Amino acid sequence: MRLFALIAVFxxxxxxxxxxxDFPAKGDPHSPANAGVxxxxxxxxxxxxxxxxxxxxVPNMVTAVLADYRGYDTMFETVVIFAAGMAxxxxxxxxxxxxxxxxxxHHRLDKDSSGNGDHYDIIVGTTCKLLIPVIQLFSxxxxxxxxxxxxxxxxxxxxxxxxxxxxxxxxxxxxxxARFSEQRFMSLAxxxxxxxxxxxxxxxxxxxxxxxxxxxxxxxxTDGPEMARSHSMLGVEVGVAFTVTAIMFAIYANLxxxxxxxxxxxx
Amino acid sequence: xxxxxxxxxxxxxxxxxxxxxxxxLLSASMIFGMYSFVMCLLWAAMGAVDVAFTEAAVxxxxxxxxxxxxxxxTKRRSSD
Numbered sequence: 001m002r003l004f005a006l007i008a009v010f011x012x013x014x015x016x017x018x019x020x021x022d023f024p025a026k027g028d029p030h031s032p033a034n035a036g037v038x039x040x041x042x043x044x045x046x047x048x049x050x051x052x053x054x055x056x057x058v059p060n061m062v063t064a065v066l067a068d069y070r071g072y073d074t075m076f077e078t079v080v081i082f083a084a085g086m087a088x089x090x091x092x093x094x095x096x097x098x099x100x101x102x103x104x105x106h107h108r109l110d111k112d113s114s115g116n117g118d119h120y121d122i123i124v125g126t127t128c129k130l131l132i133p134v135i136q137l138f139s140x141x142x143x144x145x146x147x148x149x150x151x152x153x154x155x156x157x158x159x160x161x162x163x164x165x166x167x168x169x170x171x172x173x174x175x176x177x178a179r180f181s182e183q184r185f186m187s188l189a190x191x192x193x194x195x196x197x198x199x200x201x202x203x204x205x206x207x208x209x210x211x212x213x214x215x216x217x218x219x220x221x222t223d224g225p226e227m228a229r230s231h232s233m234l235g236v237e238v239g240v241a242f243t244v245t246a247i248m249f250a251i252y253a254n255l256x257x258x259x260x261x262x263x264x265x266x267x
Numbered sequence: 268x269x270x271x272x273x274x275x276x277x278x279x280x281x282x283x284x285x286x287x288x289x290x291x292l293l294s295a296s297m298i299f300g301m302y303s304f305v306m307c308l309l310w311a312a313m314g315a316v317d318v319a320f321t322e323a324a325v326x327x328x329x330x331x332x333x334x335x336x337x338x339x340x341t342k343r344r345s346s347d
Contacts, residue, residue, distance in 0.1 A: 255333060
């Protein structure tokens with residue numbers, strides 16, 4: 001059986017490698033994706049390179065493609081993150097008693113140290129106290145600056161969520177849940193999606209297509225549809241960041257405590 | 268810089284094979300985080316900075332933490 005699996009893996013890998021031989025070379029200016037198909041108009045990548053700035057005044061065209069041209073796609077990417085968090089919540093979360101209490105990483109850490117659920121260490125604690133504000137500030141920069149430099153809602157949200165995870169590791173899970181409670185992160189995850197979809201429904205309400213940001217200049221009071229698109233991109237990135245932050249911390253909190261969101265107290 | 272990319276690609280394959288081979292699941296998740304970091308460097312070398320950023324934050328950062336938190340819910344050593 002192992003031999004059969006090995007042969008199957010090699011055949012599949014060989015076929016995949018054979019398939020890549022048909023790809024154009026990296027950065028080939030004459031490939032159809034870059035140069036377009038002869039007889040038709042300019043290719044889509046040429047359009048993005050030349051027209052993104054005129055369309056939306058966003059210098060980072062990756063963000064423009066992600067949040068504007070294929071905004072519908074990105075919205076459901078956020079929904080996928082949300083669904084992943086909900087699935088982990090549905091599988092792991094136990095409200096009372098616990099399925100197998102005391103097996104999470106926090107239970108073990110707490111049991112190994114003082115036994116009262118607090119494994120505060122002065123070196124780790126001080127380092128985190130110094131680092132966490134910097135991490136959070138950087139994540140807000142990444143979110144807000146997503147359309148000028150690499151970054152955006154996903155990356156910034158993950159970094160912001162990671163700062164709460166770091167706080168939970170440096171002190172204990174209860175301390176971080178006191179600052180970012182379950183009720184709060186669950187509603188924040190929903191609010192993020194609602195912000196994103198809200199931008200879509202708002203433009204639909206103004207009699208344009210779903211997520212067609214240009215029409216929002218009437219609401220956002222910008223001069224021209226270009227700036228409306230730019231500001232709407234920032235808006236949806238903030239929505240994505242809300243969901244991703246909340247779900248990252250939710251996954252960690254559920255995984256690390258085996259679903260009961262408790263410290264190792266009394267075990 | 269094809270030399271650097273070649274070294275990184277070899278390192279990538281080695282890290283991928285090692286993370287499958289190692290019996291200790293904690294080391295396996297650390298090596299998997301290393302794999303993500305090399306992947307992030309490769310994205311950056313290809314000029315895809317946004318993807319590299321995502322890979323560094325999600326792949327090398329948070330998912331390694333998730334793996335380690337999960338390992339503590341199971342046995343530490345794998346049987347196969």
